[in-house]
Amino acid sequence: MGTPRLLAGLDQIGRLDRVAHLTTHGQMPRYRPDELVDLAENIDLRGRGGAGFPFARKLRAVMRSARDRDGQTAVVVNGSEGEPSCLKDKGLLLHAPHLVLDGALLAAAALNADDVVLGVTREDVEQSLREAIAERGPAGRRTRVVRLPERFVTGEGTSMVNGLNGGPTLPSGQKVRTSDRGLNGVPTLLSNTETYAQLAVAARLGALDYRATGLPTEPGTTLLTVAGATVVEVPTGTPLPYVLELCGMDPGQGVLVGGYHGRWLSPGAALAADISRGSLASFDAVLGAGAVLPLPEDTCPAGEVARVTRWMAKESAGQCGPCVRGLPSLADVLEDTVRGGGRNALETIEARMRAVRRRGACSHPDGTAGFVASALASFPDEFRDHALGSGCGRRVRGALPLPEDENPERLVVDWTLCRGHGLCVDILPDVVRLDEDGYPAQASMPVPERLRPKALRAVRRCPALALRIQD
Structure with missing residues (x-):
C-alpha cells in the first residue's frame, strides 16, 4: 500500500x-x-x-x-x-x-x-x-x-x-x-x-x-499479517477496513488484533479503527506483533476461541501453577461450555481466569486470560447459547490459524465390529468418508486437535463399538 x-x-x-x-x-x-x-x-x-x-x-x-x-x-x-x-x-x-x-x-x-x-x-x-x-x-x-x-x-x-x-x-x-x-x-x-x-x-x-510517510505522531510503515496468511506493509494511519478490503476480506463477526494475547474488535469498531497505537488504544486494543485476524461469518466463535486456548495451554513453559494447571483447566471449561456446559459454565470460566491472572512467572497466563475475556465480551450471545445447549449451528473452520499437528491422533475402525451404521460420518464429516457400500473408506483417519471432542463423541456413540482413538 x-x-x-x-x-x-x-x-x-x-x-x-x-x-x-x-x-x-x-x-x-x-x-x-x-x-x-x-x-x-x-x-x-x-x-x-x-x-x-x-x-x-x-x-x-x-x-x-x-x-x-x-x-x-x-x-x-x-x-x-x-x-x-x-x-x-x-x-x-x-x-x-x-x-x-x-x-x-x-x-x-x-x-x-x-x-x-x-x-x-x-x-x-x-x-x-x-x-x-x-x-x-x-x-x-x-x-x-x-x-x-x-x-x-x-x-x-x-x-x-x-x-x-x-x-x-x-x-x-x-x-x-x-x-x-x-x-x-x-x-x-x-x-x-x-x-x-x-x-x-x-x-x-x-x-x-x-517521517514523510504515516502519521505525524507515529511515522513510518508497519508490517501486518492478515488472516495468518498475507503479509502487507502499510503506512501507519491506514484504515483497517481498507487493509481488509485489499486482502479480499471484511470484518465478519469481528477482528482479533495483536494475536493470541490480543483483543477482539467488534465489526463496528473494526470499521472505525485505523492502524495506529492511538486508534487501537481507544478500543482497548494494541497492534502487538501485527496480527490482524478477521473472523468469517461461517465459523463458530466460541469453538475457535476454545481451540486456540487449548493450544495456548499446551504452549505453557511448564514452570508455574497458573500455566501447568490453570491454563489447561481454563481450556477444559471452555470446551465444556462449547458442548453445552450449563448455566454456570460462564461463571466457571470467569473463575478460571481469575485464578491465573497476575500469578504467572511470565505474561503467558495473563495474555491468554485476556484473549478469552475479550472473546466473552465480544461474543456474549454465542457463549451463552453454547452453554445452554442450543449452540450456533456452525462448524469450527479453523479461521484462527494454529500449527498443524505433526503426529495427530487417529480415529481407527475395527472392521470385525463395524456394521456401517454411518453415525460417525454424521458426527465427523470433516474426518470420515464413506465408501460406496456405506462403510468408512479408511481404517485409520487423522483427527485434528480441534475435532478431538467430536471424535470422542463418535467413539461413544458407535452402536457397534467399532471405533477408538489411537495416538
Whole structure:
C-alpha cells in the first residue's frame, strides 16, 4: 500500500541477495552512537514484536550498563515469532534478510558489540540467514544464527537469552533486563526482526524523509499479517477496513488484533479503527506483533476461541501453577461450555481466569486470560447459547490459524465390529468418508486437535463399538 520500504524490490525478485539488496536500498551510512540514538528518538521507533518499547531507551540503557561493565555488549535479533498468526518476521528473514542484518550491525557498531546473534526457530529461516551472512563476507563482528525450539514462549526475552546461552529456552521468571545482563552475561540489545529492519530503512532515509510517510505522531510503515496468511506493509494511519478490503476480506463477526494475547474488535469498531497505537488504544486494543485476524461469518466463535486456548495451554513453559494447571483447566471449561456446559459454565470460566491472572512467572497466563475475556465480551450471545445447549449451528473452520499437528491422533475402525451404521460420518464429516457400500473408506483417519471432542463423541456413540482413538 503506497511505496514499499521494508518490502521494496520484492515485486521483482523473490529473495534479495546481497547484490539485489544494495541495488534496491543502497549502501548503509555510518552513524555515531549519539546520532543513532537521536535517529531512533526522532522517528519514535518502537519494538515491533508486541510490547512497543521505545528503541532509543533500549539503546541508552545498554550504553549505561556497558559503561559499568568494561564496555562489553551484544546484540540479539529475536526472530522466533512463535505466534502462529504472524508471518511478517519470517517474511523479512526469508526474503529480505540483509535489511535485518543491516539494522543489527548498525546497532552493534554504535554499541561496539562484538557479538550479533539471530535467534530463529525455522529451518528455512536459519538457512536464509546463513546464506546472507556468507554473502556479506567478514563483517568485523561475530555474526551467527542459532536455531531454538519452535514454541510460543521462545520469543519471551529471558527465554530467548537462556536458549542462546545454552540453557533451556524458557522464561526465567525473574525481572532481569537484558540491557543489564543478557547474552553471555553482558548488557544486550534485544529487539525483534522488524525493528532492526525499520532502523536500517530509517538510517538510509534520515529522520525527515522517514517521517514523510504515516502519521505525524507515529511515522513510518508497519508490517501486518492478515488472516495468518498475507503479509502487507502499510503506512501507519491506514484504515483497517481498507487493509481488509485489499486482502479480499471484511470484518465478519469481528477482528482479533495483536494475536493470541490480543483483543477482539467488534465489526463496528473494526470499521472505525485505523492502524495506529492511538486508534487501537481507544478500543482497548494494541497492534502487538501485527496480527490482524478477521473472523468469517461461517465459523463458530466460541469453538475457535476454545481451540486456540487449548493450544495456548499446551504452549505453557511448564514452570508455574497458573500455566501447568490453570491454563489447561481454563481450556477444559471452555470446551465444556462449547458442548453445552450449563448455566454456570460462564461463571466457571470467569473463575478460571481469575485464578491465573497476575500469578504467572511470565505474561503467558495473563495474555491468554485476556484473549478469552475479550472473546466473552465480544461474543456474549454465542457463549451463552453454547452453554445452554442450543449452540450456533456452525462448524469450527479453523479461521484462527494454529500449527498443524505433526503426529495427530487417529480415529481407527475395527472392521470385525463395524456394521456401517454411518453415525460417525454424521458426527465427523470433516474426518470420515464413506465408501460406496456405506462403510468408512479408511481404517485409520487423522483427527485434528480441534475435532478431538467430536471424535470422542463418535467413539461413544458407535452402536457397534467399532471405533477408538489411537495416538
